[in-house]
Amino acid sequence: MRVVLLEPPPSGQRESSAASLAEALAVPRISLGDLMRAHISQGTELGTQSAEMINSGRLLPDALITAVVGDYVVRATDAGFLLEGHPRSAAQALALDELLRELGQPLDCVFYLRLAEEELERRVLSLTGRRVCREDGTHVFEPSQEPYVVPAACGVCGGELYQRAVDGDNSVRGRFRSFEAMQEPIAQHYARQDLLVTVEVVGSPHDVAARALAALREHRR
Numbered sequence: 001m002r003v004v005l006l007e008p009p010p011s012g013q014r015e016s017s018a019a020s021l022a023e024a025l026a027v028p029r030i031s032l033g034d035l036m037r038a039h040i041s042q043g044t045e046l047g048t049q050s051a052e053m054i055n056s057g058r059l060l061p062d063a064l065i066t067a068v069v070g071d072y073v074v075r076a077t078d079a080g081f082l083l084e085g086h087p088r089s090a091a092q093a094l095a096l097d098e099l100l101r102e103l104g105q106p107l108d109c110v111f112y113l114r115l116a117e118e119e120l121e122r123r124v125l126s127l128t129g130r131r132v133c134r135e136d137g138t139h140v141f142e143p144s145q146e147p148y149v150v151p152a153a154c155g156v157c158g159g160e161l162y163q164r165a166v167d168g169d170n171s172v173r174g175r176f177r178s179f180e181a182m183q184e185p186i187a188q189h190y191a192r193q194d195l196l197v198t199v200e201v202v203g204s205p206h207d208v209a210a211r212a213l214a215a216l217r218e219h220r221r
């Protein structure tokens, strides 16, 4: 089975549903980041090209990114995959479609995990609770468990804590909004091909994966 996973940005120590989903579908979990790092560390031609671009501060062209995914699919034809971190635009989605069509390995479905309102609020609360020590910027505190109690002073050195601008409410919400704005056209691209299975993210990663599988069965009827 060949599956693309569109999911919300990672949030603190929160596990994603990808592991549960990959296990239930019995497919390897692959991420563009991991594939890219493997090419770079093994010094393949694609890796060398990517490293040069990254080092000179350039964005990787879509053709190069698609080639990295293609290289994996060619080598692992029967295994299938759950692909994370790609595509990141409708143009990349189109390139991926073409690649998989050429290889005779089209996608079976695309899971679109969207944050439910209450889950979004929970993540905003968690992320805006991050505090940094004025004495030492490496002393960072994140409220990992509910209720989110923000400590009054640094637990390491007793220094005063403050909230960085990037952890402010507007910044955090802005990042979630721009991420959603980036994903929406990709989701629509797959919806037009009737591949999209939309699932609300609320509850544990395991719950989300279970609901995603139920939604997939429903979608295929």
Ligand SMILES: [Zn+2]
Pocket (backbone or CB within 6 Å): 133, 134, 135, 136, 139, 154, 155, 156, 157, 158, 159
């Ligand atoms: Zn400190």
